[in-house]
Amino acid sequence: MFIEYLPGNTLLHRLDVRTKMFGFIGFIILSFLFQDPKYQLLILTLISLLAVWIKIPLRKIWGMLLPLIPIVISIILITGFTFAPERFDRVSSQVILFYVLPGNRLGATVGGFLMGTTFILRLFSMMIVSSVLTLTTSMDDFTQFFHKMKVPAEVSMMLTTAIRFIPTLDKKRKLILEAQKARGTNFKEKGIVGPIRSYLPIMIPMFINSILMANSLSMAMLNRGYGLTRACTSIREISFASRDYWSISFIFMLMTLAIYVRFKLHLGVL
Amino acid sequence: METLETAKIIQRLEDAIELSNISYRYPNAVEASLKNVSLTVEKGKFILLMGSTGAGKTTLSLCLNGLIPQLMEGILTGQVYVAGKNVGKTAVQSLSKVLGLVLQDPETQIIGRTVEEDTAFGPRNFLVPLDKIKEKVNQTLAKVRLKGYNQRLTEELSGGEKQRLAIAGVLVMEPEILVLDEPTSELDPIGRSEIYQTLDDLRRQKDLTILLVEHSSEDLIHKADEVVVLNEGKVAWRGLPAELFRNLPLLRQWGIKPLPVSQIGWNFYEKGWISFGQIPLDIPATESLIRGLLPKYGHRQGERHKKDPLKKQEPNLTDKVKAVQVSNLIYQYNSGQPALQGINLTIEVGEFVALIGQNGAGKTTLAKHFNGLLKPTSGEVIVEGMNTLQYETYDLARTIGYVFQNPDHQIFSTTVEKELEFGLKNAGFKGQVIRERIDQVLQYTGLEKFRSVHPFSLGKGERQMIAVASILVLKPKLLIIDEPTTGSDWTGVQTMMTLIRNLNAAGTTIVMISHDMDLVAQYAKRVIVLKDGGILLDSTPQDVFSNESLLLNSAIVPPQLCRLSSQLKDILSEEILIESSEFTAMFESGERTGCL
Amino acid sequence: MSNLGTEQRDLKLSAWNIKRLSIMAIFIALSAVGALIKIPSPVGTIGMDSAPGFFSALAFGGPTGAIVIAFGHLLTSAVVGFPMTIPVHLYIAFQMALWALCYRWVNEKLGLIPAIIVGIILNGVVSSFAMYPLMGMGGVIGLMPFLVIGAALNVIISAIAYKAIKGSRLI
């Protein structure tokens, strides 16, 4: 139950975490530049190649995509109907396919459907790129990143401690669930009041145990000298290697190209 | 005047701990938890701090490194000096270099993800250079017998390993004083003595002052230099361990568990056979004492002992339904070795069964099958005629009660009464019945006076009792109790066990999981030893505990009296004796089956 | 704390700050674990991921609650791999922090019941509309029922739990 890290030794794993962050932001900008689904498809393909490169387990991708299907359908449909023709630059996009309601109201535009598709593709590619980032970057690297970005030491301490305690609290959750089941709690009650009533016996002990745990954690941290100085000896220093400079230049060129295409050539809009 | 001050300072340098007139009251407590405590501890001593629950032991430990009052609010008066430092004027963090405090629950004291990361946490805060840290970490891990564990994930350590890591975490800062608050409460007997051994080694290797809070004393009596007893926030007694543990009435008064062998000695002392100083404190001493006394006082020609405590309980054959029937039970958690590997077991209605075995042997896993919290991977479990595969836990809960070890996992109501109501409502009871049952159980458990109190304003022992009461209202036919007495003091243990014994006498089948062998021997009528997911032994306590070498393999040390009586087999009885009164009875009745 | 003498001047982080830090850390972790507590509801299962944040706002103060709920949201989504992308989750986290502050504020000014209502409206209705720029009207309407019921369960449970625990010596 950690934020998953996929061990490996590809270039992506070895890149400095700052390079990866730069690439990540660059990619986000890229995908918001274009409205045309064709361009989004191109971006999605590129990013999927990265995913294949680091050997992302396919099951994981499906696990992420499946729950989104209802939202996907509703986005495509409703965007299709609600984007008024005036919102599109291109004539082809302004074409109205048909009207849902009599009297020429609520027309479905071609652009609307295309836009809906773009939303979906953008969502998919961002999901994949987010996983690629988190799967190739270890917790240590993220801590180092916070450090380098001048995030206060307390904040990164808070986050690493939170992550460290997820499994411990999850164990507590299981124990509490068992204890209440053994007293005959039935979790199958219906409606909106039923679930609240049957889950309070879980949530209240969760809160109570968390408070107790926080108390002893603060004692343990003080006992071990935390907070005496603001800094602490860092285990590892990260540094740029030549591969990082190459990667950054490459990302930078890609961005320039994309901006040129979008704003000088006016491609990729609807 | 000035010379007096200097003299005082010099004195302070010699003393590791100096408390003068400490009083402390928690912010929302009515009464002070420490009252005028004055205590000095010399450098290099091993001090045992004892006392009943709520006596203020934990509170005192927190005062020593300044957590009180720097973290806890409340009113503190008096002065605390630790290794010459004024605790009131030094930050907790700086004090941690001088005094290391290990708290009760190892889980929350482990901050790092891996063993190495966790151990390095302290030195890193002191900006020790990295290569120096590495060296210190390795040294410290070796000291607590965790050598080579550097890259292990802390989440996956066993209870004993976690406990030793918690000690390593403070030890790595090289403190002069080590304070430990009940560091072994959840460990099996061998795990416990390993921790004590570690402490003893540490003390020998360097001049470490140790203050240890513990409820049990058997392994510590020869290790500690001194015992300090707290009672209701005051220092009630202080002196040599031998003095205290010979004095049974004193122990009783303060709720400290006496040593079983000294109980025998006390009986002899009361009869005037031996002097106070002769009351034995360990097995060899008792053995030679008994050997010496027997020719003089033992009635050789007496008739046979009437009461036969060794008689195996006859199973009640008229009862068709068994309380528990387990056949070929295999259970596997997600991966690896199955936690239970082919258990076959029948428990008759009305039995009192103890499940024992080392940490991780599978006791809890097995017990969770009895109320359907876990379903067999293969094989089947039938409880009170119900196959657990066909019933949900909330159905089984009406006939099978399960009390978990930590009461804080289940208490969620604003009053004790409401807490008891919860299970009854789940089982579908209404109005009058609920009220009657609650009244009855409150009375039975002695919780009547706390009826409308918030459970979390009560002590841990009382909360444990609430947890038991909340199951008892359901009038279960089978009651499973998973380590009901961890962290309780002697009085609390007695109350709890008497309650359970009475329930058993009234017909409830009891399955008790425990690491306290004295309790098991004293109360259970049948003992099942689990090892690596299988049943190693299953018999009467006498039979089981006579297998000393076999038990040692599964980290169990038989109770002191059982070990004693097997030493004395030749002159007393072939059988294993369990209660100190049985030994005295030997002398009265003169029963011997030996060949003396 | 103020009753400490001079030797402690150099200290950067006082015991009190560390207590807050550990409360925040544990409750952030609890948010991630809360997401695994799945409550059945008419629109599907709802995770208890924001209840810890709302609870902290009531029990330990608005800023603590805001930090817990924001980081709790980020951590929860990180565990499942940022399903709606990192920038969107940052945006949601920021909103949640605001809602936690409002929740605490209304509780202080008007009481717990109005705070519950405000919490549900903000986290259910307003948050849905806040997704308009990203998902269009389609997304807003699709999301609304999930968010309203999710908000209701989380806010109500946090409020009842707060009432239940307030009477003890824990907070």
Ligand SMILES: Nc1ncnc2c1ncn2[C@@H]1O[C@H](COP(=O)(O)OP(=O)(O)OP(=O)(O)O)[C@@H](O)[C@H]1O
């Ligand atoms: N946070 C708190 N607020 C108010 N009262 C407290 C608090 N903690 C402990 N007390 C009270 O202070 C007294 C001493 O408690 P303490 O925990 O020091 O006892 P102890 O000797 O360590 O007991 P145990 O053997 O159960 O650990 C008890 O009466 C307890 O109820």
Ligand SMILES: Nc1ncnc2c1ncn2[C@@H]1O[C@H](COP(=O)(O)OP(=O)(O)OP(=O)(O)O)[C@@H](O)[C@H]1O
């Ligand atoms: N939830 C779980 N997931 C995976 N493995 C588990 C789980 N619970 C227990 N185990 C493993 O199953 C085995 C038996 O554990 P169990 O808790 O039954 O031991 P126990 O005899 O009750 O020990 P203890 O005396 O420490 O309570 C152990 O090896 C343990 O690591």
Ligand SMILES: [Mg+2]
């Ligand atoms: Mg204590």
Ligand SMILES: [Mg+2]
């Ligand atoms: Mg167990």
